[in-house]
Amino acid sequence: MNETCTVGQYLVDRLRQLGLEHLFAIAGDYSIDWLNRYVTPSSIEIIEEVNEVNAGYAADGYARLKGIGALCVTYSAGALCAVNAVAGAYVEKVPLVLINGTPSIKKTITFEQTGFSAHHFISGRETDMQSFEHITAATVRIDNPDLAPALMDYALTQCITERRPIYIELLQDMVDMECEPPRGVLKPARTLSDETSLEQSVEQIRAKLESAENPLIWVGVEVDRLGLQDKVMSLIQQLNIPFVTELLSKSVLSEDDPLFVGVLDGQASAPAVTDLARTADFVLALGVWLTDINSLGWDPDYDKTAFASFDAVKFGTYFGAQVALEHLIDRILAEKLTLKVREMPQKPAHDAPVVRPSDVITYQGFYNFIQQYIDRKTIVGADASMNYFGSLLLDVPGPGGFVVQSSYSSIGYSAPAATGICLAKRADQRVVVFTGDGGFQMTAQCLSTQTRFKLNPIIFVIDNGVYAVEQWLADASVFHADKPFYKPCVLHRWNYSRLAEVFGCRGWEVGTYGELGDAVMGALKNLDSPSVIQVRVPDKSIPDNAKWKAQ
Numbered sequence: 001m002n003e004t005c006t007v008g009q010y011l012v013d014r015l016r017q018l019g020l021e022h023l024f025a026i027a028g029d030y031s032i033d034w035l036n037r038y039v040t041p042s043s044i045e046i047i048e049e050v051n052e053v054n055a056g057y058a059a060d061g062y063a064r065l066k067g068i069g070a071l072c073v074t075y076s077a078g079a080l081c082a083v084n085a086v087a088g089a090y091v092e093k094v095p096l097v098l099i100n101g102t103p104s105i106k107k108t109i110t111f112e113q114t115g116f117s118a119h120h121f122i123s124g125r126e127t128d129m130q131s132f133e134h135i136t137a138a139t140v141r142i143d144n145p146d147l148a149p150a151l152m153d154y155a156l157t158q159c160i161t162e163r164r165p166i167y168i169e170l171l172q173d174m175v176d177m178e179c180e181p182p183r184g185v186l187k188p189a190r191t192l193s194d195e196t197s198l199e200q201s202v203e204q205i206r207a208k209l210e211s212a213e214n215p216l217i218w219v220g221v222e223v224d225r226l227g228l229q230d231k232v233m234s235l236i237q238q239l240n241i242p243f244v245t246e247l248l249s250k251s252v253l254s255e256d257d258p259l260f261v262g263v264l265d266g267q268a269s270a271p272a273v274t275d276l277a278r279t280a281d282f283v284l285a286l287g288v289w290l291t292d293i294n295s296l297g298w299d300p301d302y303d304k305t306a307f308a309s310f311d312a313v314k315f316g317t318y319f320g321a322q323v324a325l326e327h328l329i330d331r332i333l334a335e336k337l338t339l340k341v342r343e344m345p346q347k348p349a350h351d352a353p354v355v356r357p358s359d360v361i362t363y364q365g366f367y368n369f370i371q372q373y374i375d376r377k378t379i380v381g382a383d384a385s386m387n388y389f390g391s392l393l394l395d396v397p398g399p400g401g402f403v404v405q406s407s408y409s410s411i412g413y414s415a416p417a418a419t420g421i422c423l424a425k426r427a428d429q430r431v432v433v434f435t436g437d438g439g440f441q442m443t444a445q446c447l448s449t450q451t452r453f454k455l456n457p458i459i460f461v462i463d464n465g466v467y468a469v470e471q472w473l474a475d476a477s478v479f480h481a482d483k484p485f486y487k488p489c490v491l492h493r494w495n496y497s498r499l500a501e502v503f504g505c506r507g508w509e510v511g512t513y514g515e516l517g518d519a520v521m522g523a524l525k526n527l528d529s530p531s532v533i534q535v536r537v538p539d540k541s542i543p544d545n546a547k548w549k550a551q
Contacts, residue, residue, distance in 0.1 A: 005181035007148045007174045008038040013182050014156055015044065015097065018068045022047050022423045024055040028074020030120070031101025034175045035072060047423065047453060050445040052078050054416040056085020056096070057443065061381075062420030063094050064403055068160065069420060070097040076120040079128050083135070088408040089165045090135040092248075093225045096165035097156070098136070100128055104173035105143055129169060137162040141169040145177035153186060161188040163225045194322040201313040201320035202331045205306055208282045208315075209239065209337055216280040217243040218264060221407075222287025222309050222325055224252045229399065231329045232286055233257075239339055244273055246294045247392055249287070251402035255395055256376070261345055263392050266298035268545045270393060276345050280304070287325055293388070293406045297548060357514025363390060363462065363541040369513055370460075371395060373520055377429050379403065379421055381457075383414035385436030386468045389543035398429075411467075412442030418457040418530075419449050430524075431457040438467040438491055447503040450530040458523045458531045461496045464539045472542065476549040479540050496534040505529035511536040 005013075011034075015023070024047045025035055039046055049055035055071045063069030073079045079100045089096040103111075107118040108125045121127075125141070133139045138158040140151040152168060159166040209215055217239070223232050233253055236243050244264040245252060253260065262273040269277075277283070283305040290300070290307075306315035308328050313320040353368040361369075367390035374380060376398040382391035388406060396402045403421060405413045418433045425431065440461045450457060467489040471478055478485055500507030506526045508519035510533060523531035 003181050004178045007142060007145050007170075007177050007179050008034045010149055010179055010182060011099070011152055011168070011170070012038045012042050012044065014152060014186065015068075015070060016042065017182070017185055018156065018160065019066055020044055020068050020070055021066070022062060022420075023070050023072060024049050024059045024062075024420070025072040026052055026055055026074065026078055028078050028101055030074045030103055030172050031072050031099070031170070033172060034099075034101065034170060038175070047419070047449065050448050052081035053085050054419070054443055054446050054449070056082045056089070057413050057416040058419035058446070058449070059096055060085060060089045060094050060405075060413075060420065061403060061417030062424045063089070063096055065400070065421060065424035068095050068097065070099065072099040072101065074101045074120065075103060076122055076128055080131060083131060084410060086132065086165045087135045088405055088410050088413065091408040092221075092405060093163040094165070095159045095163050097159060098132070098165060098167050100167065100169050102128070102141075102169045102171045104171055106173070129167065132167040135165065136167045137164040139167040139169070141171070142174050143171050145174060145179045148174065148179045149182070157186050157189060160186065191324045191326060192322065193324045193327040197313075197320040197323050198327055198331060201308070201323050201328060202335070204313070204315055204318055204320075205284060205332060206335055206337060208306065209284070209339060212282040213340060214280050214342060215239070215241045215282045215284065215339065216276060217241060218283055218285040218288050218305070219243055219245045219249055219252055220286060220288030220309060221246065221249040221252070222289070224249060224400070226287070226325060228287070228326055228329060229253060231326070231333070235329055235333055238333060239337060241339065241342070242276065242345055244276065246288055247388060247404060247406045248289065248291075248294065250392070250404065251396040251399060254397060254399045256397040259344070261347055265294055265392055267548045268389050268392055272345060272347070274298075282306070285309070286329070289407060291407050293409060355513045357512060357517070359513050361511060361513060361516060361535060361537055363464075363537050364544045365513070366390065366462070366516070366535055366537065367394065367543065369516060370520075373524075374432070376401070379425055379429055379431045381414040381418055381421065381431065381433040383433070383435035383439045384409040384411045384469065385439055385462070386472065386542055386546060387434040387436060387462060388469070389546040391434055393545060411436070411439040413439075415440055415459050416443045416446035418459065419446055419455060422450070422455040422457055423453075433457055433459045435459060435461055436468065437461055437463045437465065437494070437496065440496065441491070441494065444499060447499060447505055447530055447532065451503045451505045454528045456527050456530060458533065460533050460535055463496060463534050463536050464541065465491050465493055466539055467491065468539075468542065472546060472549065479542050480547075480550055485539070497532055500532055505532065507532040507534070509534040509536070
């Protein structure tokens with residue numbers, strides 16, 4: 001007798017094979033049968049979310065640690081709410097699977113031929129797919145059981161190969177139909193390099209490394225996305241030269257390493273880091289993505305920096321196409337280069353803050369104070385806000401201990417992403433998130449999901465009453481003068497700590513360092529729910545490394 005399977009079971013089995021243990025979902029009548037009959041009995045736990053964008057951010061945070069994340073929504077009214085989260089995952093190369101429960105073939109044909117509409121329809125069978133095809137690595141519509149295995153395997157292989165989201169449209173009448181069972185295990189497609197380009201690129205880099213008096217390695221986020229941390233660390237140790245990261249790749253390698261100097265992020269960097277970048281005569285940038293957030297007020301020197309990313313090497317006028325980052329690192333390692341002996345720069349020291357318990361908290365003072373609570377078991381999340389600046393200079397010693405969406409920079413990402421991070425992390429780790437009050441207002445319902453599933457992130461809401469980063473970007477002189485904020489940047493004030501009463505978690509409101517210390521100690525002891533710490537700071541207080549921009 002031939003072994004058979006159903007379309008719904010096939011998708012569950014493939015997701016489990018890829019390591020998925022949690023699925024973020026919103027109930028919808030076009031997807032509920034798959035969730036109830038196939039996911040619920042499986043080893044994949046359904047995390048019932050409160051809205052689609054939070055589900056997407058949670059799945060994104062989960063995928064950054066687990067290597068795969070997934071969310072299930074219902075057609076149009078649900079799926080189109082998740083567009084922003086999927087777009088962010090696409091930009092930042094996060095492997096996300098969006099499963100969209102979709103009306104049956106019969107309903108689709110009836111609508112297209114007669115105009116009799118089923119709920120959530122917009123303009124026929126292509127609407128949702130067309131919305132997602134530009135922000136996913138693959139979009140497939142499962143409307144034939146015989147084609148379902150091939151289509152799902154193709155999409156999932158694209159997801160783990162490209163490290164980007166995919167879209168699977170699962171029609172409600174396909175779920176129980178029989179199909180072939182899964183064969184083998186899905187693997188990423190092979191990485192290919194052009195041998196001539198690879199050899200030429202290695203030779204360019206080898207010559208510069210050997211002749212350089214002050215070389216520097218700049219570690220980028222692609223090192224994390226492609227799982228190359230160990231190889232890059234081996235290369236750094238073999239060459240014995242200092243390295244820096246970018247905000248997006250902060251803590252990809254341990255910040256405790258003696259060769260690590262800091263985060264290179266334009267004028268927001270520590271002085272020791274900018275001095276190192278300025279005096280370096282050759283910079284090898286491995287997997288670095290250039291964005292305006294990573295080069296604040298500062299332009300890299302392209303004549304002395306070799307950028308190896310996006311399957312190419314760019315160095316001055318040299319361009320080597322189809323050079324995979326992994327192959328380039330392997331070849332440089334094989335060269336076993338001996339570089340000139342150089343004096344290593346001193347890593348910037350963090351002095352313990354001198355504050356009185358009654359002192360009013362400032363933005364910079366908050367970060368100086370909170371450093372003492374960040375250890376190797378802490379995963380830090382920073383939201384798109386002035387918290388980018390404060391968190392950039394934190395020491396985060398645990399490798400992989402920092403999560404930020406600084407390339408796409410969607411305000412409100414970090415707090416719901418903490419839901420997924422909490423589910424994906426090791427049991428001995430603790431998640432700490434720094435968010436602005438404006439961003440938190442966008443996604444505060446994440447507290448509901450976190451409380452429901454007894455997750456325990458500590459969420460610091462920096463309460464200054466304004467979209468400070470938007471004001472800073474538009475006109476930073478406001479923070480240095482007696483001028484009003486732009487009206488669109490002024491927030492309606494919430495009592496954030498009192499949200500704990502609504503969602504059933506714990507909350508604190510603090511305005512002095514004594515209150516902050518007590519709140520942190522209370523939050524660290526709270527193991528069964530999220531902790532919200534509302535940190536009041538003056539509205540024109542900003543981190544020190546943001547003060548360089550006056551206009």
